[in-house]
Amino acid sequence: MALTPMMQQYHDAKQVAGDALLLFRMGDFYELFHEDATKAAGILGLSLTSRDKGDPKNGKEPTPMAGFPHHQLDQYLAKIIAAGMRAAVCEQVEDPKEAKGIVRRDVTRIVSRGTVTDDTLLDPQSSNFLLAIAPYESSDRSACGLAWIDVSTGRFEATSVDPSRLGDELARIAPVELLVREDRPPLPVEWSERRVVTSRPPWAFGQQAAKAALDKHFGPHALEGFGFNESDAPALAAAGAVLDYLVETQKASMAHIDRLVPHRTGSTLEIDESTRRSLEITKTIRDGTREGSLWGVLDRTITSMGARLLGDWLANPLTSVDTIVARHDAVEELLKNASLTTALRETLRSIYDMPRLLARITTGRASPRDLCFVARTLACLPKVKAKLADRTSARLEQLHTRIDLCGGIRKDLETALEEECPLTAREGGFIRSGFNAELDEQRELAKGGKQWIAKYQAEAIERTGIPSMKIGFNRVFGYYLEVTHAHRDKVPDDFIRKQTLKNAERYVTPELKEYEEKVLAAEERAQTLEYDLFVELRETVASAAKRLQATATALAEIDCLASLAELARSRNYVRPEMVDQAKLEIIGGRHPVLDVTEPEGTFVPNDVACKSRESRVESLEEDPAEGASFLLITGPNMAGKSTYIRQVALLTLMSQVGSFVPAEKATVGVADRIFARVGASDDLARGRSTFMVEMTETxxxxxxxxxxxxxxxxEIGRGTSTYDGLSIAWAVVEHLHNVVGCRTLFATHYHELTDLEAQLTGLANFNVAVQEHAGRVVFLHRIISGSADKSYGIHVAQLAGVPREVNERAADILEQLEAKSAQTGESDQRYRLDRPAKNGSLQMTLFEMADHPLLDEIRELDIDSMTPLEAFGKLSDWHEQLGTLQDS
Ligand SMILES: Nc1ncnc2c1ncn2[C@@H]1O[C@H](COP(=O)(O)OP(=O)(O)OP(=O)(O)O)[C@@H](O)[C@H]1O
Incomplete structure (x- = not known):
């Protein structure tokens, strides 16, 4: 059966929309049809109706249909996006009055999580990145290109990474939507969950398509100017893919995306996915929220752009001592000058989210209210600039210079706009009177006309003696005089009847028509003029977008620095001394989150001192007693081991972000990478056990x-049997101490490991102090030198409410086991790993297996040629064989 012209138009639009829900504008409604209608009815709570009755004879079902009024578009877009779907908005693109035949319609944009620009659909405190992943393979290289755009601010960056680092980069950038090649296997669940994944054809990721898209947008040769080179081919392929997708779906100017910034590894601290999660840098493990994470504690920013920048700083701590020190200098200046900081923060309260306003302005989606917000922000700039006039630190000096007052634009906006402006330009009334003579004239005419109509009504009442007669307006007849049936006989002859209602008649007169034309024409003219003036103003601001954006970036940074100063003041933080050596000395350090959440004064501060083997060797020549590189921390459950080691990592990270730290004194050597393997987690989604995850990360x-x-x-090695676990932990300690030599804090329940202090010169034992009082343990949470005497596991079980008889039985068993082990001379170290210094090969001393053939294999093993994971695999293998042997 042939389609009606309108349904043909619908099908054409649906081709463009693809899998996005097509919102098809029909008069004052957006309608959805077919499968989209059925889906939308479920997700959006719309009632499902049908467009026709179908054709039962030919087996044709009625066409499902659902819709909503046009003014509710934003509300429904928000729901569609929240459901992880995309929506294609198909508008009427010509005036129905002027249409010959059916009105023309076009898909004007495709909206998804990663392409929204409306404030109502965005999280003010987080960037909203759309990220493309471009797999890249050449004869000598396998890499992954990544490029991410925040359309709501215009930020655009790209990088090339080894495919093994893809998960780490996704955790760092935290995009909301991914563009992937449709012919590649699906991404692992943990990368795609809570994200929209949009498939794109392979050609979209090709080098040529990318070059064409980038050249078209930025102009030829722009990329070299941005600092890209030949080795960046994967990054550029991704950049082209993401830009091409935007051009295709947004159909708006993307002029605000005026730079593509290469992200270079090495300039920022490398933090892998699991470390980011374990340290709870931007979200908590428990519920994935900001509240309770390091970001939640650190963020005292006033503006949304400041909050986003701080999030960015936390995701990308610095590695250059000079840049870190420059931030610390600025924070220190703001900390010392409390009145300046308070005044700056007060002014920042009147500043709006400029990057997002500018994005809407340059893409032509701004409202008069957006322009009004720009004007208000510009009005604050002289105050901010004046306050920074006497700054001394280099960074504040640079920021002061970067604030461009944009006086001309401010004046234009202030003279043109009313104090309060409406959300849509069509509402009108936002241009000040006196700004444009023609607009004033038309407004006067329209106003005068309305007064005339009121006067005409009064005169008509007097002339006819019909007191209830009133003038009304509708779109069909324009102005009319309404007379109830009771007064029909008093209607004069010059009234022309137009419509009969149940209780009344409607009439027009020649005078009424004449004035109506004047009024309506003036109103329409005023509206058009006002809209044109709005577009002109919008363009003035858009043309200065680059200057305004640079100023906004400076304001965001001022907000961040002032926020760090305010935090340092209110929580009593100190400035860390940054050094270019791998050492760490903290006195009286506190965990930044527990410091806030624990009752005031109850958190016990602790010290730490360690340095890498290299720095230790250097300083040993001066002072043989200089600190260790490897701190082995034992202590009862619940004593505070995990808290302590996390605290050390967090304070290092905070220092490199530019923040002061919760401590009495801190000297921090810049780290290139921070690794945290804390707490057991499994990854059932990828079919990996707790132990497998632990080993992969280790x-x-x-x-x-x-x-x-x-x-x-x-707790390395906890996810497997005691001996396997101990062997692995042992080998890990040796490798980190002997081979890597980096600063390491290792918390463990394997007391056997404390013996290593005698063999490994850079290893020092620490434990967490406890007091035993009337059979109960009291945790002092203080880290002290030396190893713990026992685990107090049973005491902790008692604290946790394990029934008394079970606890007593456990204590009994423990006693018997200890007695047995003393008798036989056996200890947990039966299968200890022994590394003869001579050939460095790892051997296992298996006391009970003197003649087992496995021993030869073990003796011959060249551990140095194996990766640690291979070595662990081998160990597990042996233990398994040993187990079978013992069983038989
Ligand atoms: N320095 C401290 N001051 C005050 N309270 C602390 C301190 N350190 C830890 N705590 C408290 O002790 C609790 C247990 O700490 P943590 O999880 O670090 O212990 P743990 O030794 O790692 O335990 P387990 O061995 O059972 O994993 C924390 O939740 C915290 O409330």
Whole structure:
């Protein structure tokens, strides 16, 4: 059956929309049809109706249909986006009055999580990145290009990474939507969950398509100017893919995306996905929220752009001492000058989210209110600039210079706009009177006309003696005089009847028509003029977008620095001394989150001192008693081991972000990478057990840590049997101490490991002090030198409410086991790993297996040629064989 012209138009639009829900504008409604209508009815709570009755004879079902009034578009877009779907908005693109035949319609934009620009659909405090992943393979290289755009601010960056680092980069950038090649296997669940994943054809990721898209947008040769080179081919392929997608779906000017910034590894601290999660830098492990994370505690910013920048700083701590020190200098100046900081923060309260306003202005989606917000922000700039006039630190000096007052634009906006402006330009009334003579004239005419109509009504009442007669207006007849049936006989002859209602008649007169034309024409003219003036103003601001954006970036940074100063003041933080050596000395350090959440004064501060093997060797020549590189921390459950080691990692990270730290004194050597393996987590989604996850992460640390890194490890080897676990922990300690030599804090319950202090010169034992009082333990949370005497596991079980008889039985068993082990001379170290210094090969001393053939294999093993993961695999293998042997 042939389609009606309108349904043909619908089908054409649906081709463009693809899998996005097509919102098809029909008069004052957006309608959805077919499958889209059925889906929308479920997601959006719309009632499902049908457009026709179908054709039962030919087996044709009625066409499902659902819709909503046009003014509710934003509300429904928000729901569609929240449901992780995309929506294609198909508008009427010509005036129905002027249409010959059916009105023309076009898909004007495709909206998804990663392409929204409306404030109502965005999280003010987070960037909203759309990220493309471009797989890249050449004869000598396999890489992944990544490019991410925040359309709501215009930020655009790209990088090339080794495919193994893809998860880390996704955790760092935290995009909301991913563009992937449709012919590649689906991404692992943990990368795609809570994100929209949009498939794109392979050609979209090709080098040629990318070059064409980038050249078209930025102009030829712009990329070299941005600092890209030949080795960046994967990054550029991704950049082209993401830009091309925007051009295709947004159909608006993307002029605000005026730069593509290369992201270079090495300039920022490398933090892998699991470390980011374990340290709870931007969200908590428990519920994935900002509240309770480091970001939540640190953020005292006033503006949304400041909050986003701080999030960005936390995701990308610095590695250059000079740049970090420049931030610390600025924070210190603001901390010392409290009145300046208070005044700056007060002014920032009147500043709006400029990057997002500018994005809407340059893409032509701004409202008069957006322009009004720009004007208000510009009005604050002289105050901010004046306040920074006497600054002394280099960074504040630079920021002061970067604030461009944009006086001309401010004056234009202030003379043109009313104090309060409406949300849509069509509402009108936002241009000040006196700004444009023609507009004033038309407004007067329209106003005068309305007064005339009121007067005409009064005169008509007097002339006819019909007191209830009133003048009304509708779109069909324009102005009319309404007379109830009771007064019909008093209607004069010059009234022309137009419409009969149930209780009344409607009439027009020649005079009424004449004035109506004048009024309506004036109103329409005023509206058009006002809209044109609005577009002109919008363009004035858009043409200065670059200057305004640079000023906005400076304001965001001032907000961040002032926020760090305010935090340092209110929480009593100190400035860390940054050094270019791999050492760390903290006195009276506190965990930044527990410091806030624990009752005031109850958190017990602790010290730390360690330095990498290299720095230790250097300083040993001066002072043989200089600190260790490897701190082994034992202590009862619940004593505070994990808290302590995390605290050390967090204080290092905070220092490199530019923040002061919760401590009495801190000297921090810049780390190139921080690794945290804290707490057991499994990854059932990828079919990996807790132990497998632990080993993969551990292997990665051993393979990638450098002498400049900081490693914190908690309970390594806990996910397997005691001896396997101990063997692995042992080997890990040796590798980190002997081979890597980086600063390491290792919390463990394997007391056997404390014996290593005698063999490994850079290893020092620490434990967490407890007091035993009337059979109960009291946790002092104080880290002291030396190893713990026992685990107090049973005491903790008692604290946790394990029934008394179970606890007593456990204590009984423990006693018997200890007695047995004393008798036989056996200890947990039966299967200890022994590394003869001579050939460096790892051997296992299996006391009970003197003649087992496995021993030869073990003796011959060249551990140095294996990766740690291979070595662990081998160990597990042996233990398994040993187990079978013992069982038989
Ligand atoms: N320095 C401290 N001051 C005050 N309270 C602390 C301190 N350190 C830890 N705590 C408290 O002790 C609790 C347990 O700490 P943590 O989880 O670090 O212990 P743990 O030794 O790692 O335990 P387990 O071995 O059972 O994992 C924390 O939740 C915290 O409330």
């Amino acid at each position: 292997a990665r640390i051993l393979n990638t840590a450098t002498p400049r890194s900081l490693v914190i490890l908690d």
